[in-house]
Amino acid sequence: MGIPLVVGVDGSKASLEAVGWAANEAARHGIPLHLLHAAADEQEASEVIGSASARARQDAPAVRLSSEVSFEDAASALLDRGRSAFALVLGARGHGDLSGMLLGSVSLSVAARAGCPVVVVRGSQEHRAARFGNVVVGVEDGEGSGTAVDFALREAHVRACRLVAVHAWSAPSGACTTPRAPSWFLEAHRRPPAQVLDDALRHPAEKYRDAAVSRRLMEKPARRALLEAASTADLLVVGARRRLGYSGLQLGLINHALLHHAPCPVAVVPQM
Template sequence: MTLPMVVGVDGSEPSLRAVDWAADEAALRGVPLRVVYASLWERYEGTSIAEDLAEPDEQVMAEDIVDAAARRARRRRPELDVSVEVLAEEPEYALVRESRGASVLVTGTRGRSGLAEALLGSVSLIVAGHAQCPMVVVRGNHDNQARTGTHGRIVVGVGEKPAGSAAVSFAFDEARRRGVQLEAVRAWRWPAHETTDHPLMAGEPARLHEQQAVEALHAALQDAPADVESRHRTVEGHTRSVLVDASRDADLLVVGAKRRPGHYGLQLGRVAHGVLHHSACPVAIVPERA
């Protein structure tokens, strides 16, 4: 069964950029694109676009939004199989449910000004913490166009348990599809409370921590496919800041998010939370099963 690419839209410019990105990605993967609008009708705001029509105003507005998004996707990728769905429910719940039957779930940031877009909207943040498939939040531009990849590089943040990482596997697959380089990045820090009394740290107190970072990267890349160019880089600093810096010349930033069965709170670590708010490029959050 071929799982579709699902994109959540709300009529805003950020969601239009998400449609562009999702259309390109669906075409790369050879999968259908499903455009979804979800909202409780009583939460709509703004001027009605259907005052003289017999259908409820909000229903017409929703259908207009998904139809416009579908036309945009077809113009961008004429070969794409595009379907639409309007759901009268909370978007957070609807999109998490959609993630169970999607190859990738795509959303935009939420806001109608540069300042509003500086931080991620609550819907995308909640969905990122619960999605059952990889989720991409399209960031990086403040107009109504999604840029095709220009840097030729995908960055993946390597975590504490790099072996068998779903995020690393996802990043390799994306690099292969796009024919670009994959850079695996691991941040490290020398805890201030440590002393140099340890024999391995005498004279070079940071060396052990850097070496551990190097070993983690080697473990992450040990099964690297031969058809993908990859490199690794260790950087001293806070992981969130290191990855945000790396995003400035990347086409996609990939990070993992642990999913713990039976846990119903927001399952999104501090690093993933931080890069979702501040990355300069689209961010892929990939569920890592505990």
């Protein structure tokens, strides 16, 4: 059947919005959609899976659909299924999250730890429905963006839309060039900002020669630059470095802020 796109469902409004987004995403890529619900009650699980299945069939009736109820905790179940998933898709908030939280605890934990791309579906209906025709990818200095650029270009290709590659920069201070700075950081700051973008896009763009690509250099903090670009985006893609053997949260401050405040769905793509 192929590697599935896995979406976590819990019956909440945000969860159903994630199912709708994921159903359309699975249709674009021609892959199966797998619904995963972590529950302690079988009757509740049946109702949640039933409503999620109905939403998926409504949005993308031709997509191959399967479902599963796990009795693990939600984050563990999702991380486990993510080992053999095209990507994991989650709502921004779940039933069990506190009303003051901007992003649900399960979504945050999975986005920080998964070994596959994780998409947190958030933002207005206009952004979730892909009405802008833009996929935005953040390109950072150094080695942290390669897999994210690949993912973003593939998304632009299947959506037949524009890729907007954003690199935010500022002149390095003296502290950035001390001998203690990592070698990739020193190398990145020896390159002009335009070259950072060109280098990141060169090889991935060869796979998708039909993709329309815009380069955007912004001399401002990366968080602000990406939030501005996301205001007219259907999807914002960012990379995340994973430290082998380290199980704690590995998002970084910028990605953490984007997951909480972006006006559109956010894809966090691990750079292994």
